Amino acid sequence: MMAKSDIPMIPYLKKGEFKLKEQNQLFCGENTEVLSGMPDNLVDLIYIDPPFFSQRNYELIWGDEAEIRSFEDRWDGGIQVYIDWMRDRILHLHRVLKPTGSIYLHCDWHASHYLKVMLDEIFGPRNFLNEIIWHYTGGGRSKTTFSRKHDTIFLYSKSDSHTFNTDAIRVPYKDTSGYAKTGIVAKSGKRYMPNPEGTLMDDVWDIPIINPMAKERTGYPTQKPEKLLERIIKASSNEGDIILDAFCGCGTALVVAQKLNRRWLGIDISPSAIVLVSSRLGKIEALGPGIEISGLPGTMRELQRMTPYDFQYWAINRMLGAPSPRKSGDMGIDGLSCLNNYPIQVKQNSAGRNVVDNFAQALRRHYQNSKRPVAGFIVALDFTKGAKEEVVRTRNKDKIYIELINIEDVLTGKFNTTQKIVDDDDQTTILSTTQKVNMRKV
Numbered sequence: 001m002m003a004k005s006d007i008p009m010i011p012y013l014k015k016g017e018f019k020l021k022e023q024n025q026l027f028c029g030e031n032t033e034v035l036s037g038m039p040d041n042l043v044d045l046i047y048i049d050p051p052f053f054s055q056r057n058y059e060l061i062w063g064d065e066a067e068i069r070s071f072e073d074r075w076d077g078g079i080q081v082y083i084d085w086m087r088d089r090i091l092h093l094h095r096v097l098k099p100t101g102s103i104y105l106h107c108d109w110h111a112s113h114y115l116k117v118m119l120d121e122i123f124g125p126r127n128f129l130n131e132i133i134w135h136y137t138g139g140g141r142s143k144t145t146f147s148r149k150h151d152t153i154f155l156y157s158k159s160d161s162h163t164f165n166t167d168a169i170r171v172p173y174k175d176t177s178g179y180a181k182t183g184i185v186a187k188s189g190k191r192y193m194p195n196p197e198g199t200l201m202d203d204v205w206d207i208p209i210i211n212p213m214a215k216e217r218t219g220y221p222t223q224k225p226e227k228l229l230e231r232i233i234k235a236s237s238n239e240g241d242i243i244l245d246a247f248c249g250c251g252t253a254l255v256v257a258q259k260l261n262r263r264w265l266g267i268d269i270s271p272s273a274i275v276l277v278s279s280r281l282g283k284i285e286a287l288g289p290g291i292e293i294s295g296l297p298g299t300m301r302e303l304q305r306m307t308p309y310d311f312q313y314w315a316i317n318r319m320l321g322a323p324s325p326r327k328s329g330d331m332g333i334d335g336l337s338c339l340n341n342y343p344i345q346v347k348q349n350s351a352g353r354n355v356v357d358n359f360a361q362a363l364r365r366h367y368q369n370s371k372r373p374v375a376g377f378i379v380a381l382d383f384t385k386g387a388k389e390e391v392v393r394t395r396n397k398d399k400i401y402i403e404l405i406n407i408e409d410v411l412t413g414k415f416n417t418t419q420k421i422v423d424d425d426d427q428t429t430i431l432s433t434t435q436k437v438n439m440r441k442v
């Protein structure tokens, strides 16, 4: 079993560089680049849930007000631009799918009809197997049309022979089913009895969306329920098979694959998504062969290229902290450290005296009704002389303990999570090296 802190990460993947490993693999990057390096006939099952053609903006709910990251789902050139963009990816996916494999494409009414035509072109109409309707309730209802309460999932195989485990996805008979109670007698006199494992599944699936209190909820805006992926993976793969999700988001397909003892490959362009998947997977007890992550920043230059939100999310996770869960949390506090929950503020650039002053104020607010020592971390590219002087001043004058941490030390793992020491005479000291926490290896 592999702990979260042991998950190895390797730097940015170069185009075309792919090697199937013993471990499951998570790639942060543009999926066409990662896919172009994969050999033909590699995977047994593909599930993709690409950005829909919906002209919407999804906001991650854990960013603070100033730095909400949204993943845009906009296609300015219209549907044809979207379909052409998707075609490039589907061609790669068709190539990497084994002849016995299947692909599930998750979409909705915005583009489903156009996508179906494109899938027919690439996979061939003969290999179309199902149009699955995922029906759900919840959310708003329309008063002028029938409420739109379903997504569409197209299922194609690559050839005539594909894996399909009918018995693995049987569902209970309806309470009203007479057949379930007594079976039926055919004209010939032969009695057919219900299957004790339940009836065969059809192509309309009633599965609830993830409710706000659900344990599996991560906050990722388009997260899909595990139950949906369970049915797909059980139906179209066997233990040990390789599952690929090339738009993995917060990793629902990968988590379910892991739980069902399948191997998996996940790709997403968003570093925040990849960091989230790694921490979600880290919580699963049986991590099997382990995980390798590629494409997350490995150098200072790559860190500088990240969006402010991704950078902040990366830094806090790398310190093994918890990113701020609230959209409008304490202003100036981006997360809490893993030991003692000290507030952390992250700056992608240099930090000066004003940053320390503002953080001191944020700490006062944060600790206002608490007897705990007022302490926290600022992570930044570097710190001006004024910032360092201000740290000394607030410590001596206001008893506010701020530790300044260079990004480079977080990247290289030199930074060790700080532990506070409170002396008997209430002299609080912060020692940076009292407790060493294993950082994830880079």
Ligand SMILES: C[S@@+](CC[C@H](N)C(=O)[O-])C[C@H]1O[C@@H](n2cnc3c(N)ncnc32)[C@H](O)[C@@H]1O
Pocket: 029, 030, 031, 032, 049, 050, 051, 052, 071, 220, 222, 223, 224, 225, 246, 247, 248, 249, 250, 251, 252, 253, 267, 268, 269, 270, 273
């Ligand atoms: C609808 S979400 C997937 C949600 C996922 N099924 C889940 O349960 O969390 C689509 C994902 O595709 C990713 N994405 C968009 N364009 C991409 C690209 N070109 N390469 C890789 N990932 C991409 C987005 O970052 C987003 O996480």
